[in-house]
Amino acid sequence: MDEKVYHLLLLILEHSHRRFSIQELSDELNFSDKTIRNYLKQLDVWLSQHSSCQIIRKPNQGIWIEGTKEDIERLKKYLKQNRYFIIEQEKRKTELMNILFTEPNPLSIKELSQRFFCHSDIIKKELEMIHEELKRQQVSLTIRQKEGVHLVGEESCIRNAYVHFLLHLWRSGGNQALFSFIERQTYDLLSFYTRQLLSSCDLHLTDEAYVKFVLCVFFTIQRIKKKHFVSGHTFSSDSFELDMSSFFSQIERSFACHLPLPEKQYLHSLLVSSRQLLSEQKSSFLSTDSYEFVKWFLTRLSERLSVPFTEDKELIEPLSYHVHTTLERIKHHLPIHNPMKEKIRTQYYPTFLQIYSLLEEEAPERLKQFKEDEVAYLTLYIESSLERLQQMDGKNKRVVIACSMGMSASMLLKTKLERKFHSLHIVKSVSFSQLKSVIEKEEVDFVICTNEPEQLDIPYIVLSPVLDKEEEQRLLNFIASLDEKRKTAYPLLKQYLSLETTFTQVSCSNPIDAIRMVCDSLSSLGYITNHYKDSVIQRESLSSTIMENEVMIPHGNDKEVLRSTIAIVQFKKPVTWNQKTVSLMFLLALKPSEVSHQRALFHELLSVCEDKSFIQELKNAVNPSEMLQFF
Structure with missing residues (x-):
């Protein structure tokens, strides 16, 4: 800390x-x-x-x-x-992470403990924490007796892990936070070359994509100088969509390093797969694969949710641009990281689940590589479309949205604002680098930012792209608009509950045992087939369903459901799953024929999960009858 x-x-x-x-x-x-x-x-x-x-x-x-x-x-x-330990631990962990990536030779546990003036057990514990973080980037740590601490993983994954680490610092502290690890002169020079490159290629990256590309170039230079190269087979073609020859020459000349062909392909693939500003993109940039995927995706999702996404003209083009960059990253085996994944998954779980299931069950094989991070991005696009398809008229205040997270985030925020706050007229969605010039040219009442701006001379408010209820209230106060009453009853959810499917004071060591017990009971009562249990456990292993306030909502293959129901499980003592605590479980078994109700049902269920006092009442219930009275 x-x-x-x-x-x-x-x-x-x-x-x-x-x-x-x-x-x-x-x-x-x-x-x-x-x-x-x-x-x-x-x-x-x-x-x-x-x-x-x-x-x-x-x-x-x-x-x-x-x-x-x-x-x-x-x-x-x-x-x-523990003041000293608490403060020093975070500093030490950050410096330790940097050492692992940048030291010319691996250091032993002893050497690291001497460098940080602490016991070797402390270093071991912090290396274990770092190891867990790096595993998400497909990189691991190995400790060898005589060779020290090593990073293990594909070279492209190691580079991505370090850039992810630096981006985390940038998000919390801006460019100034990076200068402890990169000389300012080096960063400024790489930024200058990158701006020239983007100008010559007529590309306009989001703020975060721009910083990420600069950091990737910086670390690529460092790794090449240490004789660590990306594998040639990873990047399939030696032809380039963009002319980067001048950029490569500048890098080689200024940093005295030779860029082999695979390294040029690697940097090229990073650039073509970077997220761009929607307003600046050209249709010629898109591939046929992008349009084909979007057409298939929106058609099947429209059928699943009974919502005409294919008729939303504002959705198709930006989603196609997004999918294009995603397919480029998949083609070149570049990892995708979404810093908002958990918040998106929690707040928009019904949509997230439908997209995840669609890709898992029906997508062509090569598209099944869309991981949860990418599903979360797709969820933002679909949620923005849902907002737009229900939007309200009447706008007067002139507002600019400044967003550093890319077009999916800015689009979602824009459409949510236009629907829920019909007094707003969104003049433009821009990056922070464009904000000043837009304010000078346009008549703007105030600015909505996704993170704190450096300096603004007009009123502004900071909101997240997902615009939760607390932020809605803040904005309502900010613009003196109408309030939206919160629903407190759950009539649809109540239809699926019964005494025979409500279990209190359940003693289990983990949620999987509870799932087995409940599914066996539901099967004997004729709600599900014997195969439903396995599908629930399999899906839970792929994507955790733990929500807010220690609530879990597992579910399985709806083709194995005979009669729809929702089982409630109250644990006698909280259990741990995926490093999170679970006290209550809503096990869903819903027939495919009832898909039209599922979206509304999920929204009621998510409202329950967010209601801390209501959840506490369910936890305190002494029997099934008392628990169901709260609904």
Whole structure:
């Protein structure tokens, strides 16, 4: 934990009965509002791993710590007793990660502990944490007695893992956060060459894609100088869609390194698969494969959800551009990472599930390589279309959206705003680098940003692309618009519940045992076939269904459902699955013929998952009869 984050948490704990505003925290600690918001996000992650306490942020109410008196006192005592360890651990982990990627020769555990002036057990523990993070990027750590700590994985995966690490720093601290690891002069020179390249190729990348490409070029140079090269067979063709010869010559001349053909192919594939600004793209950029996939995808999804996505003209072209870059990354075996995956999966689970199932069950073999990160991106496009197909008229305020996350995020935010806040007129969606020039040319009332801007002379508000209910309320207050009443009843969900499919005080060591037990019971009652159980377990192994507030919603192949039902399982003691806690389970068994109800049903179920007090009532129920009374 950063020292400033530590002091922020301690301040909130010391005044646990007080509700702070951002401004009060900023004044108290002498940090900017932007810094406070970034640090609160870091605290959310840290607290989820180390305490049952939570930082609560609510419009017009403030910021405070929520937890029992005992938990708050315990956390306060832990912070004070372990101050040095807590602060130094995050610094050490960041530096340790950088060493693993950039040191010319592997270091042993002993050498690392001497460098950081700490016990070897601490280094081992932190290497285990890093190993778990790197596994998501298909890279692992091996420790050899005489050879030290090694990175193991394909060269392209190792490069992607390091760039992912640097991008994480950039997202939280901007360019300044990178300069601890890259000389500013080097970064500026690579940025200059990249801008020239993009101009000559008439390409316009999103802010994040631009930074990512610069970082990829930087680390490629470092790896080549250490004689680590990408495999030639990974990149299938030596022909180039874009003329990058001048760029390659500049790199070779300025950094005194030779770029072999596979390295040029690698950098070329990175560029053609980078996310671009929608407003600047040309239709000639697209491949036939992109259009064919989108046509198949929207047709089948329209049939599944009974929604005419194929009629949404604003969806087809941007989705085709997105799919084009995705197919390029798949073709060149470049990993895809979506930093918003978990939030998208949780908030839009019905849509996420339908897309995931469609690709898994019906997609051509080569398209089954779409992983959860990419499914989350597709979910944003489909959600934006759903919003658009139901949008309302009447707009007056002139707003610009500034987004660094690419067109799928900006499109979703734009369409959600236009539907839910009909007093808005979205003038344009731009990257942060374009924002200043657009404000100078256009008449704008205020700006909606997806992260804190460096400097703005007109009013702005920071919202995430998924625009959750808390943010809706903040925006309602900001523009003095109408409020949207929250539904508190779950009439559709209640239709699928019964006493015989509700189980309380269940003792199991893990959720899979509970799934087996419940499915055996449902099978004996005639709700499902014997094969449904295996399909639930298989799907759970592919994609976890754990939602907010310790709730899990597993489901299986709907072809094995005889009668629709939803079983509720209340665990006697919380169980752990995929490093998350589960206290309640809603096991879904819904017939294919009822697909038209499923979207509304899922939305009710997700509302239940988000209602912390309601979930607590279900956890406290002593028998099935009492539990069902809450619905």
